[in-house]
Amino acid sequence: MTQARYDAIVVGGGHNGLIAAGYLAKERLKVLVLERRPIVGGACVTEELIPGYSVTRTSYVCSLLLPEVIRDFRMKDYGFLTLVPEPHSFYPYPDGQYMLWYADEEKTKKEIAKFSQHDAEAYGRFQTELLELQPFVDEILRTTPPMFPPRGIRELLEFGNFGRKMLKLGDKRLKLFLELMTGSCHDYLSRRFESDRVMAAQALNGLIGTCVGPMSPGSAAVMLHHSIGSSIEGQPGAWGYVKGGMSGIANALLRSVQDMGVEVKTNAEVARFIVDGGVCRGVCLANGDEYRARLVASNLDPRRTFLRLCDQGTLPEDFTESIKNFRVQGSSIKVNCALSELPDWKCIPGQDPKSPHQQAMFEIAPSIEYLERAYDDLKYGRPSVRPMIDGNIASTMDDSLCPKGHHVMSLFVQYGPYRLKEGTWPEIREKVGDQIIDTLAEYAPNIKKAIIAREVLSPWDLEQIFGLTEGNIFHGEMTPDQLFFLRPAPRWANYRTPIRGLYLCGSGAHPGGGVMGAPGKNAAREILRDVRR
Known part of the structure; x- marks a missing residue:
């Protein structure tokens, strides 16, 4: 009809x-x-996991949304509100140490200095270096790419215009841009930092949603994409929750x-x-x-x-x-949980929802080698036995998501291959979910008993449910x-x-x-x- x-x-x-x-x-x-x-x-x-508990089923934080889109669609007039934690990231470690990452550069330097004074001093230079590329990256995000390979005079001129924009970066910034676009996270970061923990904290930005490891060429390009993109509330590279999910x-x-x-x-x-x-x-x-x-x-x-x-x-x-x-091979798993209580982290005991580390994104990424070993499992068709986890508990800042005193937790996990060497995702999904929670429990032992309900979304599920x-x-x-x-x-x-x-x-x-x-x-x-x- x-x-x-x-x-x-x-x-x-x-x-x-x-x-x-x-x-x-x-x-x-x-x-x-x-x-x-x-x-x-x-x-x-945002959808209900169980009655009364709303979770952001797939994407989970806001950072890259273009400011002009927010303005042109009057999104704030229609209820859009971001909730930005400070610090924005929390890195617990197996030995009981931890690191917090702030939008405030000086506070972050103090955290880094716990592991390396050299890296604390290098961090400011690292930030400045990336931010010098931001105007160019912002322009590229908004530019229609030229025809490649170019054919004819008009297309050659359009391609030449892009080349001129790159040359305007100057030798230093152009070299940096090419280093990021072609190199690995490890190569780029190891030239600037000495602490494995500091490097891993940045490298995970290059692994989100991708079939690469921190030592894979090209991973630094993904890190650049996630590190400086647009900004939330004027904080380049910061992440925020959205009210209501x-x-x-x-x-x-x-x-x-x-x-x-x-x-x-x-x-x-x-x-x-x-x-x-x-x-x-x-x-x-x-x-x-x-x-x-x-x-x-x-x-x-x-x-x-x-x-x-x-x-x-x-x-x-x-x-x-x-x-x-x-x-297009997927490499990510999403685990959504309803909690009766907050995680009680070994490195910072206590369950106050207003504590900065409880509101921040928590990152299980203790070292470059840990991340590379997780990637090794993916290469051979296996979900990572000890995965990278990018988690948050948005209900610490947004009590509209679940009953008072309870919480909802989001875990974004690398890696889980779409194509498995053995078995199918419906067969192994819950076992993999158990492995992910076991990993988290090494850092917050109470998490297993705190889970009221959970949902494990494999790459297969993301395809079936969301058409990805x-x-x-x-x-x-x-x-x-x-x-x-x-x-x-x-x-x-x-x-x-x-x-x-x-x-x-x-x-x-x-x-x-x-x-x-x-x-x-x-x-x-x-x-x-x-x-x-």
Whole structure:
């Protein structure tokens, strides 16, 4: 059955999809958003684990969201509020020591000095070095990549413009940028610090959601992405909770775009794109309903967009081959827990929810070698026996998430391969969950008895529930060979596709993953350029 006609259809109601829809609606386009699940937000959602206990099921903190998106969508007027802990990170160690990481540089230096006076002095230089790159990185995040490889004078000139921007960095900053884009976390950090604990504290930013270890070339690029991106409340690289969980972002965007006139339909799974004569004319839902539009923007990952929703023969063979080779293997596990009490950490005993270490992100990443051994398990198709854990208890700052005196805990875990050497995820999921909790219990022994309920989401579950191909939280690996003008394929990094009228607006496009909004904003800009021609 053919339904009403629209100017634009956005497939997928994640944050990038809503952002793209909103920018199109601002220019008076009639926009429809179609979301497969009962709620919008994609992987940016808050849902009940058990009655009364709300958890952020997948993404878990806010940091990279573009300030202009917050402003343009008046998100604060629609209920968006960040809660920023200080310190923002807490690193417990097996020997009973610990380190706290603050936005306040001097406080962080004092913490680092417990392990190395040299590193405490080096930390300021390290921060300055990265922040000197921030204007360039911020510009790149908002830039449509040039065609690569370039063909013809116009494309050569566009590519040359990008080259000139890089040269303007100067020799020192250009060398630093290239070092970060091509090197490993370990190589980069070991040139600046001597303490293994200080290096590991920074290296984990390069491992989140990726199939790399701290000694893998390219891991430093992911570290750069997470370390300086945008900022929360003016603190570059800081992380914050969202009031009400991560749905606070999606719900603010939803209310904003609906007030702009965007129509949003949930429980509306798109089965295929309607393509006629090389032009996308609309979409067909799983229930057979058809919606027609002048253009379609897909907020789904590239593999799902092109290999599942495009009929065979509608795409060039070389492009299809590039998408098949676009690496998407998931490597992350998410564990959500309802707690009867807070963890009682060996290194800082006590369970006061107002204690800075209880409100901070807690990081199980005691050394570079520990992280590399966790990665070794992934390489051989095994979940990490002793994993890296990036955890938080947002209820220490947001009592709306659960009953008073109780808490909800989020554990983001590296590594868990999508493809297992032995068994299946439904078979081993709970055993792996036990291993993760066992690891945490080495640092907070009461945690096992504190857990009222838990949910373990493997890469397989992330694919089944949230539609993330192979469970990759970034819609594709964030290594240098899959960034900028190579994301998701050479010559197709400008949000357009070989099918006229079909665009990509999700994290599989430049600049990549994270709750950032840049892919949606940038894609809308390119779509509007085409509409105005």
